[in-house]
Amino acid sequence: MTTTTLAVLVPLLPFLGALAGLLLGRTAPGFARPLAVLPTLASLALAATVAARQGGGAPVDAATELTPTGSVPIELALHIDGFAALTAVVVATVATCVQIYSTGYLRDDPRYPSYAALVSLFTSAMLLVVYTGDLMVLLVGWEVMGICSYFLVGHYWETPEARAASLKAFLVTKLGDVPFLIGLFALAADTGSFRITRILGAVAHGGIDHPTLIALLLLAGVAGKSAQFPLHTWLPDAMAGPTPVSALIHAATMVAAGVYFVARLLPLFEASQAAMTVLAVMAAVTMTGSAVAALAQDDIKRVLAYSTIGQLGYMTGALAVADRGAAVFHLLSHGAFKALLFLAAGVIIHAAGTNSLAAMSRMSHLRDRVPDAYWTMTVALLALAAIPPFSGFFSKEAVLGVAEHVVTGHTEHAPAAAGWIVLLAGLLTALLTAAYATRLWLLAFRGSGTEAPDHGRQPLTMTTVLWVLAVPSLAFGGFAFRVLPDWFDGQDLTPTLTTSVLGTGVALVGGIVTYATWRHTTAHAARVPLGAVAAHPEDDAGQVEAEAIASHEPAYGDVAYAADPSDPGRLLLGRLHRHAAVGFHLDAVYSALFVRPVRAGASLVRFLDREVVDTYVRGAGTLPRWLGAAVRRAQTGNLQTYVSALLAGTVVLAVAAVLVATGA
């Protein structure tokens, strides 16, 4: 088979699997698991084959016109370069891991078939986004991912948190998608094509009339999808979905779609200095803010969610300094270790029966209950904190190195201001990242107090996947930074000495300070008893997690926050802690900016409808009723009056007809 055929099959297989899963889910539940795992596995193999054949050489391009549209053509096009090939491999890998993990995680869930089918559909859409060479087709995948995310976040729709979160995720991303769509149209209007290759050709020849406008419009969609400030608020709330969904969609793939999109069209963004600066500011605000917020979260998954936002900030930062190689490098390594973090967190939540770090810090021996999760999570946290030689170190150093490169004026692609912003924010974030990673590890695994309950070993499907993902978290970076430039633009990704020392230094400082603080505060833990665990610890993991999320607010007063004096984050952040825990009140800002005006508008419309429009409607009903009452009086029952009226009318009509006929 040709590479093109293989590449077409990659998104097609999970799509067919999803279709079959949705159709057969009810009638043949026994097929649900194979139908979920096998197509994804096959598409992983195919994606790997495609990557091997492409091999970082010339991009594979193939296109067939869908239908003549009369204006800008829409084509089913493939554009596979090194970025696409490798991203597809990571997506397929994570998707396969998540599908396997889900078979254990949701083993007793009655809605598993539809869940698995939606995950497959999501995978297919993501692969479509990765491979496609046409922006309209990309948009299709983009929106399919959005709707899948909506359904999957709302998987536990019995809980109000999940319902609210799914709606929020959908609406906030749509808020970005509208300008995104307009931007796509503007782009097509300028270049006359939706094909990425042609657009890039037009950019190279300066054929774009409004680069800043288009880039900013597109950035709105990217910010929504990739959870960048100020449209990131949906991602922490989306943790109300099942953990594998968080791992797949909200850590490794969908949120990376925005970054990937910018990486594909980077020359377009480079054409506008303003857009690059905006991108840099956005990245800086996102990464520092989210890192501070992550330090204050109590829900283990929300910590990881904010950490995801921050790491995505690194990627957009790399793009802001015009190096997509570093961005996609970080995307790849982050996809692996963040998926691992989430999946391990799912295991921990199942074992502990709670998602609250405060409650976990009051349990001893939790690491003995889940040794696999303990070790793999340690690896992943070290990768997250960018400690050498874990993969996160290399990718993050690539980003910081590029920023330093720009600062020192070695490139003309990006403004030096952007380089400074990204570099400083990146270093600050590295410090904070190490701090919250340490905090997470200490609170989750070094707790003291009553012994954690023993539910027996976790399912093999879940633990195996953890080890599979631990391998790239451990070794991918060190192995890849030498090879990847061949696949990407050819820019060097080797860590530079300055940034390595600086980055590792601040990371170590963050970790050590957190450890010291923890040593200081942990004494309080015994004095303040806290914690609530799931009522049905023997259920499957998904059920336990749903209960844990649903019981967090009643137990601690807030979804994200717990009044725990032994939390080192509280001491570190001081007065900032309260604000960081609620995401710096951005939700309140949104509520004031959007929700309340919309509600007010809705109540105004309601008033207009009830009182004004309905008055007309009632009037339209009342008038005929009065007329009817009046006409009813004519209904005397006397035939002679009826006939009189009839004949009078006849006479009038006849006279009128005669007058008309004679032309009088």
Place this chain on the structure above:
Amino acid sequence: MSTAATAGALAAGTLHRAAESPGFLSPTGVEITFLLVGLVTLGAAVVTVTTRQLVHAALWLVVALGGLAVEYLLLTAEFIAWVQVLIYVGSVVVLLLFGLMLTRAPIGRSPDADSGNRWVALTVAVAAAGALVWVVVDAFRTTWIDLDGAPSGTTEVTGASLFQHWVLPFEALSVLLLAALVGAIVLSRKAKAGSERGAKDTAASGTATGATRTRRDQEGAR
């Protein structure tokens, strides 16, 4: 009534003017006779619909129908004139008189012969008369009927056309008469519970008139 009479006089005046229009002779004898008989007929009709004595109304109706029979004769429709006399004057009016008696209509003046609808009725009738007369005069002001030559309405001519061209409708009409006969009987029998005698009377008279009518028609046609 006065209004109707005025309308009649007005119509007559119009006719005179029409007759004097260029190209036409002064009224012939036939026309004068027609006009006089027409006035009588119209007057009788007006009295019929206005008199307060119900039986008188029936008798004035006889005059009006008889006058119409004379008008038919003047229009050379000899056979129809006789049929008019025989059926209307001979049976219909008799039937109406029977009806009046059977419903115990008061003899003499009855104060409430007209309903409260009178003024509306008068308005409609006058408006209709105005419209009709205006249209008819406007349309046929100068049309002349040539009544000379062989009369077009003798029994022979009528019979020939009736049994050559109209034989099928004629037979259909027989069926209609039969249906009317049966209908009259049924209607009368239904009410037997209330007054057996009255029902019998009605049925008898209905049957008798129906039979007479049919026979007459057929005789006349022959």
Place this chain on the structure above:
Amino acid sequence: MHLAYPAVLAALLFCTGLYGVLARRNAILVLMSVELMLNAVNLNLVAFDAWLSRAAEDTLHSGQALALFTIAIAAAEIGIGLAIVLAVYRNRGTSDVDRLRDTAEGHDPDSDATGRALPAPAAGEKAEATA
């Protein structure tokens, strides 16, 4: 003879009959007025037949034939009409047209002096329906 003479006479007779139909209270008088209207039509038919048989060489004599048919139908009509009037009179005790108002809006059979047979069972049914 001018065609206008019989035509105008017919129109006036027709309107006289019309007035009678609309204004008379006794049903039999209404029937008489109907006869007047029918006769007005007959006069028209005969007059136009006389005109057309010469002016248009019409040999069908459709006017006369139709007049005959009208006479026959009028006779049938008067028979049926009288039968109906008599039936109404027997049931209601009156033949006044303006007192037969059963189709009026809000007509109450109880207040109708002639609806003697109906009220009791009807009221009973109504009570059952509301219960």
